[in-house]
Amino acid sequence: MRYFEESMYRLIEETSTNLPADVRRALKRAQEMEDAGTRAALSLSTIADNIEMAETNVSPICQDTGMPTFIIKCPVGANQIEMKKAIRSAVARATKDGKLRSNSVDSLTGANTGDNLGEGTPVIHFEQWEKDEIEVRLILKGGGCENKNIQYSLPTELEGLGRAGRDLDGIRKCILHAVYQAQGHGCSAGFIGVGIGGDRTTGYELAKMQLFRPVDDVNPNEDLRKLEEYIMEHANKLGIGTMGFGGQVTLLGCKIGAYNRLPASFFVSVAYNCWAFRRQGVRIDIGSGQIQDWLYERGSSVQMSDTKQPMEAAAIAGEKRREFVLHTPVTEEQIRQLKVGDVVIIKGPMYTGRDAVHKYLVDHDCPVDLNGAALYHCGPVMLKDEDGNWHVKAAGPTTSIREEPYQADILKKFGVRIVIGKGGMGAKTLAALKEHGAVYLNAIGGAAQYYADTIKRVNGVDFLNFGVPEAMWHLEVDGFAAIVTMDAHGNSLHADVEMDSLQKLSQFKDPVFI
Numbered sequence: 001m002r003y004f005e006e007s008m009y010r011l012i013e014e015t016s017t018n019l020p021a022d023v024r025r026a027l028k029r030a031q032e033m034e035d036a037g038t039r040a041a042l043s044l045s046t047i048a049d050n051i052e053m054a055e056t057n058v059s060p061i062c063q064d065t066g067m068p069t070f071i072i073k074c075p076v077g078a079n080q081i082e083m084k085k086a087i088r089s090a091v092a093r094a095t096k097d098g099k100l101r102s103n104s105v106d107s108l109t110g111a112n113t114g115d116n117l118g119e120g121t122p123v124i125h126f127e128q129w130e131k132d133e134i135e136v137r138l139i140l141k142g143g144g145c146e147n148k149n150i151q152y153s154l155p156t157e158l159e160g161l162g163r164a165g166r167d168l169d170g171i172r173k174c175i176l177h178a179v180y181q182a183q184g185h186g187c188s189a190g191f192i193g194v195g196i197g198g199d200r201t202t203g204y205e206l207a208k209m210q211l212f213r214p215v216d217d218v219n220p221n222e223d224l225r226k227l228e229e230y231i232m233e234h235a236n237k238l239g240i241g242t243m244g245f246g247g248q249v250t251l252l253g254c255k256i257g258a259y260n261r262l263p264a265s266f267f268v269s270v271a272y273n274c275w276a277f278r279r280q281g282v283r284i285d286i287g288s289g290q291i292q293d294w295l296y297e298r299g300s301s302v303q304m305s306d307t308k309q310p311m312e313a314a315a316i317a318g319e320k321r322r323e324f325v326l327h328t329p330v331t332e333e334q335i336r337q338l339k340v341g342d343v344v345i346i347k348g349p350m351y352t353g354r355d356a357v358h359k360y361l362v363d364h365d366c367p368v369d370l371n372g373a374a375l376y377h378c379g380p381v382m383l384k385d386e387d388g389n390w391h392v393k394a395a396g397p398t399t400s401i402r403e404e405p406y407q408a409d410i411l412k413k414f415g416v417r418i419v420i421g422k423g424g425m426g427a428k429t430l431a432a433l434k435e436h437g438a439v440y441l442n443a444i445g446g447a448a449q450y451y452a453d454t455i456k457r458v459n460g461v462d463f464l465n466f467g468v469p470e471a472m473w474h475l476e477v478d479g480f481a482a483i484v485t486m487d488a489h490g491n492s493l494h495a496d497v498e499m500d501s502l503q504k505l506s507q508f509k510d511p512v513f514i
């Protein structure tokens with residue numbers, strides 16, 4: 001097992017940087033279904049470019065490299081203690097090399113361990129089997145989509161769908177509702193794994209395990225096969241679309257499994273995974289520890305960006321789409337001219353700030369002048385070179401709704417004019433944007449290489465004590481493109497899509513599986 005640690009490193013690197021072929025194909029099918037020039041099509045082509053860039057740069061597809069979760073099957077007698085040590089060492093090394101973001105945070109103190117090792121991280125599950133080889137599967141599921149996981153306890157009453165009973169039709173309703181409630185927050189279009197039954201813990205576990213099934217497999221259970229097909233067809237009628245921008249494709253895959261349950265319990269657990277569906281696996285030689293083969297077809301065989309239509313070309317592609325190049329800092333007048341649907345391309349300084357920074361700024365001063373500034377909800381992957389200079393390795397947006405309790409106050413207090421993130425924000429922020437003359441731009445979630453490429457320099461950093469993802473990075477950008485989804489006139493694309501999709505959801509109220 002001399003090479004086991006190196007094999008684990010390669011598995012981590014491959015999973016983080018090279019999206020597998022089955023996932024790529026699902027995204028290509030989505031691209032074919034969206035009309036050229038629409039927001040959904042533009043986002044999908046940015047996603048396609050990003051996938052290729054990640055593979056070429058051997059850098060993370062998305063900056064949130066998630067909770068590394070290893071599922072291992074090994075023969076009786078294999079040394080699990082040694083394997084665990086090797087996995088932990090490979091995780092730390094991959095973090096140091098910028099293949100993983102330092103993502104392990106002390107829940108009480110907020111301290112980032114810096115190497116992805118800590119209580120409960122990484123997650124490693126062992127199971128013994130009869131075969132004479134080792135199989136290791138890895139999933140890197142990010143926090144934004146993890147936040148959209150949901151567990152239902154039947155019977156229940158569901159928004160838009162009414163009563164969901166303890167039967168196949170009740171399960172159907174829960175799954176549709178799960179897709180609806182995720183909206184664009186978890187970087188749709190997504191994949192869902194569903195666990196029927198079990199208890200609260202094993203139900204979620206089963207749901208997550210479904211995500212290891214190949215996208216194109218067929219469920220051997222006839223009832224579940226029918227349900228999967230039904231969900232794929234109907235969830236895509238909700239109109240949520242890529243990034244929640246509206247569109248034909250909301251769901252890219254649905255896999256359902258069932259466990260027995262207790263008479264009193266009936267759980268339906270849904271694991272929501274973003275389009276950046278990073279999972280791979282390897283078969284390992286028990287003697288040498290070397291990789292024998294990959295368990296999922298590797299991404300390199302499916303080329304993504306043949307239908308290239310970068311976001312910057314939006315003004316040409318979409319007849320009515322307007323495009324604005326803004327040099328930061330900006331004025332109120334520049335912001336007031338923007339409307340939902342416009343494409344904005346930013347040049348100049350930009351500051352990152354996410355959960356810890358927002359909480360801090362509410363009661364403290366800011367070390368930089370944010371007047372007219374662009375504030376980017378982003379926790380990048382950063383590497384420091386030998387000369388002490390920082391480099392951005394991956395830098396897509398994070399889910400903005402988490403900052404809803406703070407954003408309006410921060411706009412007012414510091415004079416921020418551009419907020420950039422993904423998934424949109426709520427009514428309080430919308431009102432503040434209108435009152436103070438600011439705008440919300442939706443960047444393409446998961447497009448971490450695409451955005452890293454627009455960052456030309458790192459000018460400085462504050463709050464590094466919050467950890468790398470939570471620090472305030474001072475960036476210099478050129479060609480940073482995003483879409484206005486909340487303007488300074490009280491319009492929100494997110495509110496519109498949410499309302500519209502709720503109406504569409506209620507079409508599926510009547511029983512189907514009786």
Ligand SMILES: O=C(O)C[C@H](O)C(=O)O
Nearest residue numbers: 064142143144379398399
């Ligand atoms: O933590 C991040 O950078 C992103 C997160 O996965 C999210 O989707 O909000």
Ligand code: SF4
Nearest residue numbers: 062142144187274446
């Ligand atoms: S930012 Fe989006 S693509 Fe990245 S992990 Fe979060 S949900 Fe997934």
